Amino acid sequence: MKWHHVAENWPAFYEAIVDRWPGIDEADLDEVDGDQRRFVRLVAETEELEVEEARAEIREWLIGEIPSDVVMDEAHDDRSIRNSAKYVGEGEDEYDDDARFGDDDEVDEDGD
Template sequence: MKWHHVQENWSAFYEAITDKWPEVDEADLDEIDGDQRAFIAYLAEATGQEVAEIREELREWLRGEIPSDIVMDPIHDNHSIALSSKYVNEGEDEYDDDAHFGDDRDE
């Protein structure tokens, strides 16, 4: 993903940010409002790491996929579904409808 994805959907990334950096506070994220420089400086202060280390961590984090609950795009969704196939049991189709997941009724 690119930083503009994060910046455009800033508050939607709070969960992903706090998963990666549990030291952050959502109230502080509100003040940062997607400003990358401010975010890097904040992370350095919150984690006690050097700015260069934080920049590298952020680059690595941005190499990941955009969380599927942030971008509603059929192409992106299908790509995310395909990537999830490694978590689906053999013989099951990752594209199957989950509407009846856990429903043991006969079909």
């Protein structure tokens, strides 16, 4: 992914950032507000790294996939579905309708 994906969807990346750098909290991320330079400094301070080491860690992190709730377009969704095949059991199809699980006919408490 590119940094602009992160900056444009900053709050959507909070969970992924905190998973990668547990010493960072949401208040820190609110202050950074998607600014790459501030994020590099935050990672360097939190992880007690040199700035270049922090940049390298962030570059490595950026190699990962964009979280599915960040990019909602057909091409990305289709790729995410195909990638999910590794989590689907043998004999199942990741494109199958889930109606066979029986929850499609249930009415929730709101009557919907």
